[in-house]
Amino acid sequence: MAGGSPMSPLSGRLARYVAGVRNGLSRDDLGGALVIALGAAAVGMAGGWIGPAAGRWLALVTALVAGLTMQLAVLRGMREQARRSEAILALTMALKPEVPLPVFSGWAVHPTLARLLVTTVFEQRPGMIVECGSGISTLVFAYAVRTLGHGSVVSLEHDPVYAEQTRSWLRVHGVSAWAQVLTVPLVPHRLNGHQWRWYDLTTVQFPAPIDLLFVDGPPGGLQRLSRYPAGPLLAQRLANEAIMILDDVHRFDERAIVSRWAVELGWRVIGSSSDHSAAVLMRTAGLVSGQGLGQVTS
Numbered sequence: 001m002a003g004g005s006p007m008s009p010l011s012g013r014l015a016r017y018v019a020g021v022r023n024g025l026s027r028d029d030l031g032g033a034l035v036i037a038l039g040a041a042a043v044g045m046a047g048g049w050i051g052p053a054a055g056r057w058l059a060l061v062t063a064l065v066a067g068l069t070m071q072l073a074v075l076r077g078m079r080e081q082a083r084r085s086e087a088i089l090a091l092t093m094a095l096k097p098e099v100p101l102p103v104f105s106g107w108a109v110h111p112t113l114a115r116l117l118v119t120t121v122f123e124q125r126p127g128m129i130v131e132c133g134s135g136i137s138t139l140v141f142a143y144a145v146r147t148l149g150h151g152s153v154v155s156l157e158h159d160p161v162y163a164e165q166t167r168s169w170l171r172v173h174g175v176s177a178w179a180q181v182l183t184v185p186l187v188p189h190r191l192n193g194h195q196w197r198w199y200d201l202t203t204v205q206f207p208a209p210i211d212l213l214f215v216d217g218p219p220g221g222l223q224r225l226s227r228y229p230a231g232p233l234l235a236q237r238l239a240n241e242a243i244m245i246l247d248d249v250h251r252f253d254e255r256a257i258v259s260r261w262a263v264e265l266g267w268r269v270i271g272s273s274s275d276h277s278a279a280v281l282m283r284t285a286g287l288v289s290g291q292g293l294g295q296v297t298s
């Protein structure tokens with residue numbers, strides 16, 4: 001099994017680029033691109049093999065397929081916009097922010113996932129929420145626990161700029177008392193014979209066992225299976241009935257992480273966000289004491 005072994009700067013950059021491309025494309029995007037590329041190649045080759053008349057028919061069919069593919073992409077985009085708007089409306093109604101929520105763009109959680117985070121807090125009433133990777137998710141968690149009047153949030157953030165941006169959102173929205181953003185560097189951790197860069201936990205104290213763990217950092221392009229260490233490194237800090245939520249499970253790496261957590265930690269998937277981009281997990285009974293953990297050293 002591969003880990004996040006150190007790489008030379010050039011091969012490291014190349015690996016991050018490949019990981020970014022691989023993780024950024026959905027299966028639908030890859031399928032659409034493949035259809036168009038195969039069609040174009042077929043027309044190019046067939047023009048020579050099957051004569052001009054048949055070549056023209058083939059070009060027509062290819063154009064139709066390409067048009068249909070694009071039409072489907074447009075429809076997909078419209079459905080996506082509707083999903084986002086609906087989720088933001090639901091969030092706004094549930095959290096009643098006095099200041100508009102920040103724009104859900106860039107690397108922020110998808111609004112449907114933010115809605116799942118809030119619903120989970122309202123339904124499960126976790127006392128201790130820990131998050132890897134701060135941002136809008138920290139803000140909606142803080143709003144949710146303030147609305148309940150119960151719970152607190154600790155967010156681990158390696159980047160001082162993003163940490164400060166999140167703190168400033170918490171201040172502007174008047175919810176700083178409910179969430180704490182800790183700037184912690186990424187340091188080497190050795191797990192099962194492989195090395196990862198992950199948050200430095202040596203100075204981090206969680207005031208209580210973690211009831212809800214949200215894993216949305218560090219960035220996926222940093223290394224292979226970038227978010228895997230959250231499992232083995234935080235498993236023993238979880239409450240017995242803890243819920244874990246992992247974002248970006250449409251990506252190859254995150255699907256592999258879910259499989260490893262299942263085998264090594266006995267975490268099983270019990271649900272997902274409505275767009276299936278995030279998985280909700282719980283420990284299976286009998287693994288609450290951490291049996292099944294590999295050799296863990298930090």
Ligand SMILES: C[S@@+](CC[C@H](N)C(=O)[O-])C[C@H]1O[C@@H](n2cnc3c(N)ncnc32)[C@H](O)[C@@H]1O
Pocket residue numbers: 106107108109132133134135136137138157158159162216217218219
């Ligand atoms: C997926 S982001 C976390 C997003 C966060 N949970 C939210 O809801 O906004 C993971 C990490 O990427 C970094 N990051 C956030 N936005 C970024 C951006 N636009 N470009 C590069 N890195 C970013 C931050 O260090 C963050 O901890």
